[in-house]
Amino acid sequence: MGEYGIAPGQRVAIVWDSSSPVEALKDLVDKIQALVGPDNRVSVENINQLSQSAHRESSFDVVLSGVVAGSTAQHSAEVLAEIARILKPGGRVLLKEPVVTESGNNSGIKTAAKLPTALTLSGLVEVKELQKEALTPEEAQSVQEHLGYQGNDLLIVQIEGRKPNFEVGSSSQLKLSFAKRPGPSGKPSVDPATAKLWTLSANDMNDEEMDLLDSDELLDSEDLKKPDPSSLRAPSCKELGKKKACKNCTCGLAEELEQEKRSSQPKSACGNCYLGDAFRCASCPYLGMPAFKPGEKILLKENQLHDA
């Protein structure tokens, strides 16, 4: 595993803002590209353009944001949500952001406590603070320039989070059991009052006056859907015209299929034609007729000699 825990073949998004020095950004991109290999696996995005780029959801294994040395990028709720969206389930985000240690300021910079919360609120899990560092003089300078903050209680925090392992829209059944103690067979036993009601009702089968539920109400939109027509086709639906020789073909069709020669006329003296349609080959002139006894002379009617 390379730096930042990135493995070859992964898709990585690198998010930057105007505070990131260009050279450092370029270095980072090159390094990551070397790690993951060719084929455009690295996407580079400005933090303010991220939402507009509208990357496909769940397409990145790793997102690195604000990690370029000197970056003072701040991650708003919208940006964090977008990062969560484009990450694959189980994917990882690693970001760096300056934070203040004392609350009660109105600079817009998050407190150290607020940052992990912000990630969690965006839907990321396993949020871990990796590192907290004091700023270098250059970084402090950068913060002053870009964020207009003068205080000296800043820290740079490196924090990571993960996208949960399930996709948006997935569902799983809740095991709700209205807690009946299992009977001897290991199953819940029916409450006696319930059983009595059921039995009473069942013994009154002919009562037409009973109130009935509207069964249509049980159905949801999924139930109203029809199957996709392409799913109804058999993989290779061969019609009558397929060529298949009988098991002990004596009429020459088997050879014909092997050598792919066209014979001029199907031979009607085939040894197996007397067996029913189940055994006849596709070119048999007796198709459609019942099986007959061997040696029986069958006169084909005029209309049967023509192709069906």
Add this chain to the structure above:
Amino acid sequence: MVERQLLVLFGSQTGTAEDTAERIGREAKRRHFQCRVEALDSYDVANLINELLVVFVCATTGQGDPPDNMKMFWRFLFRKNLPPGSLCQLDYAVLGLGDSSYPKFNFVAKKLHKRVLQLGGNPLLPVALGDDQHDLGPDAVVDPWLLALWDKILALYPLPPGLEIISRDVRLPPKYTLHYLPEDSPHPDGGLLQPTAPRAVPSELHPFAAHMVSNQRVTAESHFQDVRLIEFDITGSGITFSAGDVVMIQPQNCPEDVQQFCQLLRLDPDRRFVLKPTEPGTSLPALLPQPCTIQHLVTHYLDISCVPRRSFFELLSYFSTNELEREKLQEFSSAQGQEELYSYCNRPRRTTLEALWDFPHTTCAIPPEYLLDLIPRIRPRAFSIASSMLAHPDRIQILMAVVQYKTRLSKPRRGLCSTWLASLSPEQGDVRVPLWVKKGGMKFPADPDTPVIMIGPGTGVAPFRAAIQERVAQGRRGNCLFFGCRQKSKDFYCQAEWEELVRRGFLTLFTAFSRDQEEKVYVQHRIQENRRLVWELLSSGSARVYLAG
């Protein structure tokens, strides 16, 4: 030791869900489960709270409706007073059979799944949605779902130590054993229909043996289609009906087919037999007299003209003495062989009898006791009643087209019921047809002043003939009929009747004869042309509109 019990409950209209339920029953037996397979309305639903493992197999029919043999259960299930935790002991799964070309695709299975969940049941799998629209039919969904189901079930109820799943090579015992009576036993009298004391209103289990009064062809002889107006006498049956109701008719196989079947299987039609269930608790087949003759079984019970299902070929493969035939039969029963099977059977509409003819070495070796496992029973056919009790008391009339069409098979396909009814003639002795009446979907307004707009091309006009007769008898004049057919001179049924009613002011009639002129004219064109009148009826008259065809 935990009991290995599985209950399969089904609701089936045409027999497909029942066939699938039986399949699950067989697979359960192979996994050493004690399995019961029952129709939902035959099951005592009071016991459901005690069940631990149930598979529901339910078709959706009509407009998102449950099949007839689960209608009572359905009404029970949705009662508001059923307590939510009732089915907390139940592990269940729902297999649905439907057709996605309908808007309410598999609604019964979907609703059932959710309702049982609501009542505290624990689903083992999501609901299976078998679809007729799939190239390979419902099995495309059912096959993989069943594999997953067995995994779940065996996880809950592992095979007892030392036991394996019974292999496919081993044949399971039949549902019934067949015991021939000695040859010199006296012959039974009559057939299906015993003239017994009148009982409750006729139903599927107790049809009424109606006498056929008339059987008239109503299309010109030169017309391609043979359509009949058939009248039955229902005096003394206790049957009542109103316009829009449906008559169910139980058909039978033609004598030639019966004879051919008996010859192929080397059965003596005159032999009498009784059936005994193999497993205690299995009920005997309803509608089959005991003792019974082979002739009766093959004529009235076994549906030898139906298109055989996959389970037919699977069972047949066990009897094969011929390697070539057995391999082919096994291929047809495998998941991979379904395309071949559809091409051989379903698409050309090959009958069971024709399939048996193609496998002679196997067919002659079929043990008679497997016949009821192999071949399903003949199902009744529904026809809209085309007459009113007010106009023709003690009579039921139907308008029936004889079904006949060609597929790639050389012999044309024929409808079982329509061909049989068309072959009957009142002059030939005492012809009896088993029938009963079912409520229909259409209800005509009780209010005498509400006008009625009816659109019924072809034989779709049948229920409207009933409605018009009923309303005319009640003096109601607001009757507007749009009728369409091909040619005025060929298939304009009931022409004289309509013209008379128009003369008397009881009927406004619009006709569309599609082939009497160069361009095609259909009922919708006539509706468009007369839109002012239609609008009048709808807006000022609050007319009801009915469509059938």
